[in-house]
Amino acid sequence: MLKISLMDQSDLENAYKIEKEVNPTPWSKNNFFSSFEVGHNSLICKDNKNLIGFAIFSLVKKESHLLNIAVTKSWHRKGAGSLLMDTVIKQSKVLGAKKIFLEVRSKNLDAISFYKKYKFLQDAIRVNYYGGDNPDDAVLMSLDI
Numbered sequence: 001m002l003k004i005s006l007m008d009q010s011d012l013e014n015a016y017k018i019e020k021e022v023n024p025t026p027w028s029k030n031n032f033f034s035s036f037e038v039g040h041n042s043l044i045c046k047d048n049k050n051l052i053g054f055a056i057f058s059l060v061k062k063e064s065h066l067l068n069i070a071v072t073k074s075w076h077r078k079g080a081g082s083l084l085m086d087t088v089i090k091q092s093k094v095l096g097a098k099k100i101f102l103e104v105r106s107k108n109l110d111a112i113s114f115y116k117k118y119k120f121l122q123d124a125i126r127v128n129y130y131g132g133d134n135p136d137d138a139v140l141m142s143l144d145i
C-alpha cells in the first residue's frame, strides 16, 4: 500500500537515486541535499518500506512553488505521482497558498500531461531557459487551489 510522509534526512540518498534515474537533467547532489536543509517542504511516497517517489515544494506568501516531483520508473502510471500531487495541493492550502506554480521543460511531455490532468494552465514560455547539453524552453504553469 502506498503511503505519503514527510521526507527525513535518512531518505535523502534514496530520493536522490530516483532523481538521477528519472530526471534527464537531475539536480546536483549538493542542490538536492541543500534543498532539504533549507527547509523546503519535502514529501516521500513509500510502498511498504521502499521509497518510490518524492515531491518538493516551497511556500512564498500565498504562492506554492512545486520545485521537483519524481517517481521511480517501475512505478510510473500507477498513481504514486497523483498521491504526491494531491498531498502537495492539500498541504499548500493548509499553509495558506492560493496558487501553485511550476516550470517544466517543453520536451517533458509526460510531466506536462500529468500537470494538465490536474488542470494546471500554461501561463508562459521562457524561450531557451534551459541551457547546457540539453537546451530547452521552460513552460510556466499554475493552478488555482
Ligand SMILES: CC(C)(COP(=O)(O)OP(=O)(O)OC[C@H]1O[C@@H](n2cnc3c(N)ncnc32)[C@H](O)[C@@H]1OP(=O)(O)O)[C@@H](O)C(=O)NCCC(=O)NCCS
Pocket: 022, 023, 068, 069, 070, 071, 072, 075, 076, 077, 078, 079, 080, 081, 082, 083, 103, 104, 105, 108, 109, 110, 111, 113, 114, 115, 117
Ligand atoms: C511526472 C511523474 C511524477 C508522474 O508520476 P506517475 O506516478 O507516473 O503519475 P500517475 O500514475 O499518478 O499519473 C496520473 C496521470 O497523469 C498523466 N500521465 C502521467 N504520466 C503520463 C505519461 N507518461 N504520458 C501521458 N500522461 C501521463 C495521466 O493522465 C495519468 O493518469 P492515467 O494513468 O490514469 O492515464 C513521473 O512521470 C515522473 O517521475 N517523471 C520524471 C520526473 C519528471 O519529469 N518530473 C517533473 C519535473 S517538472
